[in-house]
Each structure stands twice: as structure tokens, then as C-alpha cells.
């Protein structure tokens with residue numbers, strides 16, 4: 482067992498969460514759950530962090546922020562999507578500005594569902610992420626860690642609603658209006 | 663200072679320094695957790711942290727930062743070796759300052775706004791504690807008759823007996839030197855999100871590991887300064903010094919956990935007032951008493 486999984490430092494980013502999940506993340510640091518038992522520290526600095534906790538769905542405005550924080554983190558790193566919003570967009574999925582879960586911006590390693598996600602589920606997800614972290618560390622030490630595959634950043638106009646993109650739907654609507662006149 | 667004592671200090675401080683410092687840091691985190699009614703990390707957590715940092719991908723923001731941090735670490739070790747070899751206390755103080763200056767330059771070299779803010783705060787911290795450090799050296803000279811720390815072995819009673827206020831002043835600025843609340847302005851393990859991560863914002867991987875190791879060395883060195891005022895030339899003196907140092911360290915952790923961070927203005931004012939009041943009162947009283955004693959003896 483290497484030291485990497487004994488000292489996972491976190492960075493937590495609130496994409497566009499309703500704050501329910503954020504409070505649960507902070508609850509993990511309280512004496513009740515005390516994640517520092519596992520050497521976990523909430524750093525707030527991407528350059529120090531090993532694990533990226535994202536709460537809330539990703540939208541047009543913050544997708545680049547999520548991507549930038551991810552890119553500033555050094556390998557080995559793990560991304561955990563906390564809460565159903567971060568996993569898939571959750572109840573905000575159909576919103577005009579919501580692009581979806583965290584995986585539209587960066588590769589996600591562990592999904593922790595729940596609304597709000599329970600502190601136990603977060604701790605479980607982090608411990609699960611440690612396995613991935615250790616694999617990546619071993620790969621990095623052997624010089625075999627492939628560069629992360631980053632998806633192309635979508636925009637809200639490309640969003641698919643009922644099988645059509647928002648842009649196509651808007652164009653069709655405009656055409657219909659012109660035709661009717 | 664003979665070359666034997668130098669060699670002994672080089673081996674002793676160079677190898678045992680980080681071990682003791684790491685354990686002290688672990689005790690600090692464990693105590694902090696217990697004071698907050700938490701279980702806390704394992705005792706060796708600081709060691710795991712450093713091992714992890716060394717295993718991270720090595721990416722530098724520029725070519726200079728790592729070099730400056732390595733210099734800061736080197737000078738911190740040099741100061742400690744000189745100190746424990748019985749060398750000149752004043753020189754030790756200057757080398758330690760040089761070490762902190764290189765640390766500041768390392769943060770400035772990144773041009774990151776957060777690191778620069780941390781560096782500026784670190785400068786204010788240096789300004790706050792430096793007068794007391796220098797005056798502590800002077801007080802040590804007045805009390806023991808030499809700047810060489812080895813002189814402490816010739817004393818028949820601890821310096822704290824004659825210089826109690828200087829000792830209090832030294833413990834006061836120790837809070838700044840060890841980066842503890844309420845004076846942890848530039849960098850702290852506990853102020854989670856503030857200004858990203860202060861002076862160490864742009865440091866990562868191996869560079870950050872060097873910073874952590876430097877803190878271990880520094881903790882041992884600064885506690886050595888405290889021991890200097892508690893020890894005298896006997897075995898009992900050594901025991902008293904060790905117990906005293908551990909008590910002072912516990913006090914620092916306690917203060918760390920019971921006070922919120924203050925603004926830099928208050929830190930600067932408080933430390934200068936404490937410094938000058940303590941040192942001047944103590945040195946005048948000391949002069950006056952020794953004159954009185956000598957006039958009584960001769961008179």
C-alpha cells in the first residue's frame with residue numbers, strides 16, 4: 482500500500498449545486514464523520530489536490546471553470562461526481578442552460594448518487610476513488626499513464642431535448658414563424 | 663565549536679531533525695483533532711503526505727521556484743546544524759532569516775496573485791518576529807556572556823530565571839514562526855479555503871514536499887531556541903529543557919485551536935509591543951539587579 486492513498490487531498494467545486502450537496506461535503510469534515518481520519522484534507526488548491534469533488538450540474542458558464550480546475554491538478558488525480566446533479570444533471574437536466582453532469586466537461590471516475598448525497602456515500606465514493614488513484618499512481622510510476630481524454634466542450638445550443646438540439650429546435654421555430662407570415 | 667561537535671550536529675540534526683519534526687507535526691494534528699473532538703489522522707500522517715507529494719507528477723510553474731525552495735531548505739538545515747553544534751546564535755538567526763527570504767522569493771517568482779499575497783503576508787510576519795529574535799540573541803549574550811549556544815552548558819541556572827520576560831517574548835513570536843493561529847497569515851494547514859493556499863499556492867509535488875520538510879526542520883530548530891533558555895549545564899537541565907519544550911509546544915497547539923486568525927496590523931503591533939516591553943523591562947531590571955548585587959558584594 483503506497484502513501485498516495487493514505488493522504489488524499491481534496492478540492493471541492495460547487496458547479497451549480499442547490500447547496501444541498503455542498504453542505505453534505507462539509508459535513509464530512511465535522512467531528513461526526515471526520516474524514517481526516519483517512520488523511521483527507523480539504524485544500525481548496527487544485528495544485529495540491531488529488532481528488533476533485535464536484536457537486537451540482539455543469540452549465541454553460543462554469544463548464545470551462547470545471548475543465549480548468551481539472552487541468553491544473555497534477556496526475557495522479559481522480560474525479561468524483563457528488564450528488565445526482567453532478568452525475569447526470571438531475572432535476573436541472575432540462576434547464577435551458579444546464580449541459581448535464583460533470584462528465585460532459587471532464588472524465589469522471591466515481592459517481593456518488595443521492596439528492597442530497599449522504600456523507601456516508603461521499604466517504605464511500607472517496608474510498609472507492611482511492612483504488613483508482615492507486616492504479617493511476619502505479620501507472621504513472623511505470624510511465625504508462627495515458628493522458629486524460631477530454632471531451633469536447635458542448636454549448637447550451639447543442640443540447641439535445643426530445644431528440645433535437647436546442648439550436649435546431651429554435652431554427653425550426655423561426656422558419657415556421659417566417660412561413661406562417 | 664569544534665569539528666567533532668559540528669559533525670555530530672550535522673548527523674544528529676540532519677538525520678534526526680526531520681524525524682522529530684515529523685513526529686511533532688503528527689502529534690500536532692492528532693492533538694488538534696482531539697481538541698476538536700475528532701479522532702484525527704494517524705501519527706505518521708505528515709510522513710505519508712510527503713511521500714505522496716514525492717510520488718506526484720512533477721510539474722513546475724517556472725524553473726526558479728524549486729531552486730529557491732531548495733535554497734530555503736538548505737539554509738534552514740545549515741542554521742539548525744550551526745545551532746546544535748554550539749555555534750553563534752546571532753549567525754543562526756541571520757541564516758534562518760535568509761531561509762525565509764528565499765521562501766518568499768520562491769513565491770514571488772511565480773507571479774501568481776495568490777502566492778504574491780501570501781508572500782507579502784510572510785514579509786509582514788518576518789517584520790513582526792525579527793526584532794524579538796535579534797533581541798533574544800542579545801539577551802542570550804547578556805545572560806550567558808557569549809553568543810555561542812554551547813555557552814549554555816557552563817551556566818549554573820537556566821536563563822529563564824534571569825530573563826523571564828525575554829522568554830515570554832520568545833514564546834509569543836514562536837506562534838508566528840510556527841505559523842499557528844492567530845498569526846498564521848501566510849500559510850496554514852487549517853484555514854482551508856482562504857486565498858487558495860497562501861504562500862504555497864503555486865508549489866506542488868516535490869517542491870511542496872521540500873516545504874513540508876523545511877517546516878519539520880524549522881520546528882525542531884525553533885523549539886531548540888526555547889530549550890536554550892530553559893537548559894543549564896547539568897542532566898537535570900536537559901530534562902527540564904525537554905519537558906519545558908514539550909509544554910510550550912502543547913501551549914502553541916492549544917492557542918492554535920482557540921484563537922481565530924487576526925489581521926496583520928494587529929499582529930505587527932502586538933508582537934512589537936510585546937517584544938520591546940518584555941525585552942527592555944527585563945534587560946534594565948537585569949542590569950540594575952546585577953549592579954545592585956555587585957555593589958553589595960564589593961561594598
Ligand code: SF4
Nearest residue numbers: 499501564566596597
Ligand atoms: S443532487 Fe439534490 S441536493 Fe445535490 S445539488 Fe442536486 S438538487 Fe441539490
